[in-house]
Amino acid sequence: LETFLYHDEL
Amino acid sequence: MNIFRLAGDMTHLASVLVLLLKIHTIKSCAGISLKTQELYALVFATRYLDLFTDYISLYNTLMKLIFLVSSFSIVWYIRHHKIVRRSYDKDQDTFRHYFLVLPCFLLALVINEKFTVKEIMWTFSLYLEAVAILPQLVLLQRTRNIDNLTGQYVFLLGAYRSLYILNWIYRYFTEPHYVHWITWISGLVQTLLYADFFYYYFQSWKNNVKLELPA
Secondary structure (H helix, E strand, C coil): CCCCCCCCCC | CCHHHHHHHHHHHHHHHHHHHHHHHCCCCCCCCHHHHHHHHHHHHHHCHHHCCCCCCHHHHHHHHHHHHHHHHHHHHHHHCCCHHHHCCCCCCCCCCHHHHHHHHHHHHHCCCCCCHHHHHHHHHHHHHHHCCHHHHHHHHHCCCCCHHHHHHHHHHHHHHHHHHHHHHHHHHHCCCCCCHHHHHHHHHHHHHCHHHHHHHHHHHHCCCCCCCCC
């Protein structure tokens, strides 16, 4: 599973 | 979003506003390191590459725009504004900040979560932000009398990352699989660099004396 690196922080 | 992160973002925003207030109202950047401001502009430029590709939330996009515009305008003010630039002390602000950029970039090439351009630039921005305050801390030790606004600016800048550490702890315990060692370690290093500043800042506040860092 492509671990979509979710950078939701500033 | 949790209270620690919101408080961290607001503290970060406050630090930028304090600096803009100082520069814009009293038209002075005395005691401010241009090098640190340039490093921060680079941090935001490399971290917010996904500004137009990944929409996370209005808040996220708005804050990114604020940090980008403010950091670049602060650099512009110090370098080009006819009055502000006169108060820039380039003889004191001598930290070779370019020596920080390359090692951070090389480290990002080696230690990252995914070997893609965006991810490497993002990791680079994390490492660079951890050390971006160094020119400013060195300058503070050289300039004997630190004015209040500059002291508050550095304090808020350090405090925001400390709040982010609480945010990471909170997210680790509340979100499964939320593990970002790279972010945590660079954030911890960044905060530790402020440790002695915090100590002297607290002492000056407690004893109600002028903030002075030992040379």
